[in-house]
Amino acid sequence: MTNLRTLLLSGSVALGTMMSLPGMAAAEVHNIVLVHGGNVDGSTWRGVYDRLIAQDYDVTITQLPMTSVEDDVAAVQRSLDVQDGPVLLVGHSYGGVVITEAGIDPDVKGLVYVTAFQPDIGESGGDLLASAGSDFTADKLSITDDGFLLVDDDAFLALAGNGLSEEDALFVARSQAWANAENLAHKVTSAAWQDKPSWMTVATEDLLISPELQRRMAERAGSTVIEIGNGHMLPMTSPDEVAEVIAQAAEAVN
Template identity: 45%
Template sequence: MRYLATTVLALGLSVPAFAVEPVKNIVLVHGQFADASGWRAVYDILSKDGYNVSMVQHPMTSLEEDVAATTRVLQALQGPAILVGHSYGGAVITQAGNAPQVAGLVYIAAHAPDAGESTAINKNKLPGQIRTQTTPDGYVFVQAAHFQEDFAADLPKADAEFMARSQMPPNARVNTTLITNPAWRNKPSWYMVAKDDRAINPELERMYAARAKATTVEVSGSHAIYISRAREVAAMIEEAATKLGK
């Protein structure tokens, strides 16, 4: 298939979909107040479809450490990868996406800051409605009583309650650390906007997508669309993997 695709391109002809081999490595990066287990449904779909899927369990103690955790996973792979980020995970892939293994970026209701921006700077310009509280030592939680409404309105109540009680809080400094080299400026991007998001203002998501010239889809759903809309999320990732295939 690679030989066929190369030959057809050399002749200046369009390449039929069957002649493109998709990128086979997918790396999923979670956001704040959650961990990699939230990707399970997406993981199952992609794995069944033949992709090699890895998830990053980053500590959310600093942006630098989260980028390092992501880079560590990328360096263990053979061949190119699609890097996927949800929420704050978008800031992580924006910086980590400069790694040579990364062929493209997929943002799922995620931050995509530019150089000199942080997630906090952008959220202050277009605020969301999520209610949080910060501990004396500087870690942030979503208020448990409002977790389902603010983060996971389209998930079953029992699931949202479990997530509320098993939150992974970020250190507040991850939200004020500036991006220095946004990968979306030089790598192809896809973006899924959550139209009912309360954690990140949907208008901010639209701004991110437009600025990155990302292939964009809007879906109805809460901030937790990576769980509630797993099939659509997996389909977008597979579209990116196929279009960037060699």
């Protein structure tokens, strides 16, 4: 795609530069809805949330039931329905599947994928993982008789937890929410990024959704790409950089 751009963030220096830009907090898109990844909850966004509200953005974090992708899209739609104007929609990991469908709402003006799935119509998160030869395989999961899953502690620490302290990674692993195993097989029926601007933060040390897959999805979508040197849990490990990308996207879609 000719409109693909790749940026490298430089941590606090870049953040300080962006915070000094005049009119940043007066952006027309001041509503931001954050969508968390699979098996975790909205608390993973706390660091990013704190930084965005410090810039006077109105931030809503949707808690996904994870009982089905349809239920998760409906939860995001409820969050969108209560906004008072245009919205930037942001998804982490599995949340990328959800915002790809929920983002067709006309109030959504742009989408930010944070080391996330960015599927096309007819694709699933599982399809995308399989296309890149991921280590995130069924033997890493505990699945109940009624079809809900958790990621095993050791696999969570190895694949998702790099960049977190061992204590934080273990806490997130042991506070997982059960997710419907079918969510990874759900084939999306609409792709909001086809008609709206999008951004992808590539986690260059991601061991769950490979950086190569993230780049490939973003290139196909014509997304602006920002590479951040950390692991899969970017909202927790790199909140400065992630908040910066989100704020830049909110400014750009005006």
